[in-house]
Amino acid sequence: MDSKEDFLYPRSRYYGQVRPENLVFNANLQEFAQRVSYICNLETSGKLPPEEAYEQVKSLWKQLKQSKQELKIGENGFQDESDSGN
Numbered sequence: 001m002d003s004k005e006d007f008l009y010p011r012s013r014y015y016g017q018v019r020p021e022n023l024v025f026n027a028n029l030q031e032f033a034q035r036v037s038y039i040c041n042l043e044t045s046g047k048l049p050p051e052e053a054y055e056q057v058k059s060l061w062k063q064l065k066q067s068k069q070e071l072k073i074g075e076n077g078f079q080d081e082s083d084s085g086n
Helices: 004-008 020-044 050-071
Strands: none
Touching: 020 050
């Protein structure tokens, strides 16, 4: 590991359809999952009250949902770019 950031926030390789919006959303999704994991661990260990953990996860979910909407992820369903609407 080159840095503490790489250790604390590992990134997995992306295997989906390579488009800029998909890559950005994938990074956002991985960050969401990592943060939810930390929140769950803090709540489980008693260092974070359940209500606060819930509010933090809810806030992160809203951010992820907004990111999805701004990037227009899923608006075309599963249609591939090679499909010409046939």
